[in-house]
């Protein structure tokens with residue numbers, strides 16, 4: 435079987451060999467992946483991206499080689515009999531046409547299957563979350579324990595439509611480069627400037643006007659005293675109105691009411707400080723501008739800024755990657771029984787160890803183990819023998835809680851990724867609701883403790899205060915700090931590690 439004269443050159447041979455080998459490899463890898471379920475995370479990358487790329491470059495080499503050979507022939511450097519004529523009566527031409535035709539057909543079929551599979555593969559959590567294992571580890575780990583563990587990464591980060599798909603893959607190319615050459619920032623910056631508006635992602639699943647009734651929350655804390663005293667706070671979150679018929683005409687979700695628009699200007703790129711807020715009533719057209727009286731923005735900065743319209747992400751910025759602060763994840767682990775509250779001062783010592791800065795997970799885990807053991811050996815030698823198992827169990831609990839919430843290699847933890855819901859470790863709601871944002875008519879954005887929630891029960895197991903559902907207790911700070919919680923932002927103390 436003979437092919438056109440111009441095919442017989444080195445470049446085209448090499449091209450053919452590359453193409454044939456990659457095709458065979460693809461077949462081989464495909465069989466392994468499909469029938470033997472082997473290959474791990476990287477097989478998709480190989481099968482749908484690397485090998486097809488090789489195949490295409492091999493195939494491209496064939497006409498390139500042919501082109502140069504033909505040029506050499508026509509310039510007289512090489513002597514050859516005829517110019518390009520396709521004569522199907524000639525068996526050589528017939529064979530070549532047949533090979534080319536069938537080859538193209540197979541190639542087209544394979545590429546369409548391949549690109550369909552490649553599309554699916556690049557949309558998978560495996561691709562987004564585990565391919566660059568270390569880089570995405572913090573987001574992937576926190577995602578798996580979130581309410582959205584069954585929502586694909588791309589449903590929030592890309593959303594529907596071809597344009598955003600293309601955009602995300604283009605920026606993905608840069609990310610591949612950044613990872614290969616170790617040029618990516620740690621931690622990964624947030625907020626994501628190119629994040630698609632919540633309207634086009636969250637609202638695919640969550641109908642914004644949907645009424646969520648009040649939600650009861652139970653927060654369980656353990657104080658840093660010798661008994662690790664349990665302190666519960668049970669409170670009612672006023673997400674919507676008191677009755678469903680009134681929808682979100684009041685309550686927390688009032689901000690996303692279709693009749694309301696709230697705009698703001700931030701003075702730091704992480705949106706942690708918000709000195710300027712504009713409320714627009716879309717029905718009546720009334721507007722009200724609240725400015726922080728302590729640190730107002732000057733007129734020029736305001737004119738030069740484009741205000742951001744508040745949406746879901748301005749409160750729910752951690753729907754899927756929530757990094758808890760040590761005091762919270764330790765409380766959770768104690769409540770879960772993974773750390774034993776029977777060990778005296780376990781909360782205190784855990785907080786002291788976790789207040790240090792670690793550069794790697796390994797050093798963190800080593801430190802946790804060494805420090806906790808050292809603490810009990812020194813202070814409770816009589817307890818060490820009797821309760822060694824409990825101590826070991828608790829060290830494991832602290833280690834596990836740490837590794838699910840702090841990622842030293844990537845510099846990712848609660849301190850770097852603020853959560854805008856609440857006001858304990860981050861200013862969150864108090865970025866605006868601090869009684870210091872005042873409008874011209876004297877109205878302020880309220881910090882009234884009963885505006886967003888009412889406390890139904892609070893206290894220790896033996897001394898629990900409680901009121902009826904429609905009432906509210908005045909907040910009692912678990913340790914005596916006098917009236918400081920009324921005067922200062924909670925973050926003034928709660929961001930520091932005072933243990």
Ligand code: HEC
Pocket residue numbers: 559562563570573574577582585586587588589590591622623624625626627629747750751752753754755851
């Ligand atoms: C429920 C929606 C949702 C899902 C599902 C989701 N994310 Fe996110 N992701 C967000 C939001 C919202 C942010 C923060 C946006 C902001 O503040 O600008 C974010 C931030 C990030 C960041 C930036 C760093 C950070 O923590 O702020 C990375 C990286 C990331 N996500 C990766 C992933 C990966 C990988 C997956 C799948 C394993 C995933 N995300 C799934 C909504 C989601």
Ligand code: HEC
Pocket residue numbers: 581582585586589590632635636637638639640746747750753
């Ligand atoms: C593909 C559908 C989908 C998308 C997109 C989506 N969510 Fe969700 N979300 C869900 C489902 C389903 C649940 C309920 C999970 C459960 O309670 O088991 C949920 C739960 C929630 C909750 C309650 C969380 C909790 O702790 O109970 C919040 C808040 C939320 N979503 C916000 C968001 C935000 C903000 C976005 C956009 C960044 C978003 N969602 C995007 C499907 C989605």
Ligand code: HEC
Pocket residue numbers: 632636637640641642646647649651671673686687689690744745746747748749750855856
């Ligand atoms: C002003 C801040 C704010 C905005 C804006 C906001 N939410 Fe919420 N949302 C909250 C708070 C606070 C809660 C109660 C949280 C809790 O108890 O953990 C909540 C609760 C929820 C819940 C859980 C309800 C339940 O009963 O479990 C969902 C789902 C939700 N929001 C979705 C959204 C979506 C979607 C958007 C955008 C269309 C949005 N939220 C905008 C503050 C906000």
Ligand code: HEC
Pocket residue numbers: 683684685686688689696697698708711712713724744748749854855856862863864865866867877878879880885886
């Ligand atoms: C960007 C600024 C801003 C942020 C951040 C913000 N709010 Fe507001 N909020 C406002 C403004 C402005 C009003 C209207 C104040 C007024 O005129 O009474 C308001 C009103 C409210 C109201 C009363 C609504 C009604 O009329 O019943 C509640 C409840 C509320 N906010 C809860 C929250 C919660 C919870 C958070 C944090 C998750 C939060 N807000 C974050 C600006 C903000």
Ligand code: HEC
Pocket residue numbers: 653667855856857858863864867880881882883884885886887909919920
């Ligand atoms: C603008 C709304 C808003 C106002 C005003 C507000 N809170 Fe909260 N508060 C929240 C939200 C939202 C959460 C839930 C945080 C979360 O989901 O983790 C919360 C949680 C809490 C908790 C439970 C925290 C925990 O981890 O146990 C306490 C206690 C609390 N608030 C006390 C107060 C006190 C005291 C005041 C008055 C000085 C106040 N709040 C004013 C929105 C508000």
Ligand code: HEC
Pocket residue numbers: 655656657658659665667761858911912913915918919920922923924925926927928932
């Ligand atoms: C003057 C400093 C200070 C201020 C301001 C402050 N706290 Fe505290 N808070 C503390 C100290 C100290 C503890 C004891 C920590 C421990 O024993 O673990 C504590 C503990 C708590 C606890 C028990 C949970 C835990 O982490 O141990 C809650 C809940 C709490 N504070 C809520 C608040 C709220 C809500 C505000 C703001 C309205 C606030 N605090 C303001 C100093 C402060």
